[in-house]
Amino acid sequence: MxxxxxxxxxxxSDAKLLEEYKQDPQGVMQANGLNDNEVQAVLSGDGAELKRLSGENKIKEFLVVFINDK
Known part of the structure; x- marks a missing residue:
């Protein structure tokens, strides 16, 4: 994988990681080994690129929604 x-x-599945992601999505993705192209695909919401990056086989979709009141 x-x-x-x-x-x-x-x-x-990791509540702590999710909270960190909510505060700094780009930084958390980079700290977890995602490359610049992967990070940009996630941040842009490019469905076709996300599907390609995930291997296009039985893709699992995750939607992370949060409101930052800062």
Missing amino acids: SKFNQFFEKLG
Whole structure:
């Protein structure tokens, strides 16, 4: 499994990581080994690129929604 897929699997099950992600998505993705292209695909919401990066086979989709009141 790629680091990309591993990260999002972990994000879905690790509450601490999710809280960190909510505060700094880009920084957390980079700290977990995602490369610049992967980070930009996530930040842009490019569905076709996300599907390609995930391996296009039985993709699991995760939607992270939060409101930052800062």
